[in-house]
Amino acid sequence: MTILVLAEHQDTLLDEATAKVVSAAGRMGGEIHVLVAGSGCRAAAEAAARLTGVAKVLLADEPSLSNRLAEPVAALVVSRAGSYGAVLAPSTTNGKNIMPRVAALLDVMQVSDVIAIDGPDLFQRPIYAGNVIQTVRSVDAKTVLTIRASAFPAAPVAAAAAPIEAVAMPDNPGVSTFIGSALSRSERPELAGARIVVSGGRALASAENFDTVLAPLADTLGAAIGASRAAVDAGYVSNDLQVGQTGKIIAPDLYIACGISGAIQHLAGMKDSRVIVAINKDPDAPIFQVADYGLVADLFEAVPELHTAVAAKAGA
Template identity: 60%
Template structure:
């Protein structure tokens, strides 16, 4: 089985979200990486993808239509390449979730979303009911279209590979959408989905100023990414790109500190695979304590500054 993997890249570098997808793909068969982009950045990303352990070949589609990763342009490109491949895998990120369903629709197959393990050539596990149950699914389609939950697979080594880079004919602009502008928030902290430590705050922090006052210093001391519950995001404490949960980002850091988070099912679905979970909440009956490895029943406004001061 030949497997085509979508490489997410930016500024000529391969994003870490791609690495666990390569690991998942390698369990199915030989891995071919697809880099779609434009100019020197695309070439640099293709060269970087060629060094990923487990990648046997890199396909480079260089065209101005792919400069901004528009799904409407990349999906037809993927479909044109699927005649020579049996499966298409993409990270379960914003980009992957935008492209994969379009590929599945064009191929007229069912997409298998957010797999957490590979059980056989066409058999996989995936979470359902906000992660409260794990379903084992088997596809009967001739072609597979899959998104991969990156936190469930080890990251492939970004160095050590020596794949060849082959240019493929690009399909060009499909004319269905156009790139207007990008307003990206700048963050000097680690990327939330790849950080080793995450400090998250909940609605108990009252407002944006309090969130900044208590969560950020602790995160800075630990070199951690900053996360938040949906309630905190909806209340305007912090932007939604920091949201952890079923409708936010899925994380599995070595250390996850939940401050003032009650532990709604929606939030737990996004962080319960963390290696060590620390919860600080004054409500001893809060659901977060049911999955926490270390629980501190205390007023966060006293406990967090004290903890920050001792680090």
């Protein structure tokens, strides 16, 4: 079986999620091809060609793909899908937008948010906010998957690059038009790919406390800032910082939860973190059930003390 992976990228930069999907695809067996679709995206294609396990990169470099609207990208994927037994993409915003359309056009079922691959047609995915793991066998002629990138290691860089083949864009369906985007800017790491995340909950009580209590610790650690849904709904931070079932699902090396009780929707977004540290003054908070290290304390005292200790060690 030959597998097609739809790359996640920013034209000049290949997203690490692509390397993780390539790693997942390798567990299905067969040859792996990567499709890079965009405008001015040859640099991303060259990075994809250097991933271990990739046999070929298909490069669709067209102005009509500059913003990777779902309809033209889905049309492109379907136009190339004939010779592939499986089509995979990461469970990112783009992947979740494009792949259901691909599955519908191919008239097959999509298996979403795969966290383990037990064979070419056998997959595991979380349901009920991650409290149950469902095993799914696909019997469709073509398998369409979205992959939870945090569940797989990134494919390493290979010694030799795979060949890059230019492919033509089919007719653009033309049913949507890009108007514009308003992106938040931050000098901190992007939440989804950060190695360390410092998150705050409703107990922070205000946006100012996020800035004065959490931000110094995050900046000293070189960490991203996250938040619970309660903190987002209260307006303390923007919704692009939300961690959880309805926010971003992450698996950093270190996750520090400050004043977060640990509702199951939040745990679904961070419980795969390598090390979890919880700071909460309620000893019965559910977050302590998944924490590797727990501190029962007032975050307004504990977090500044932790920041002072980290800063002193960093300056030593």
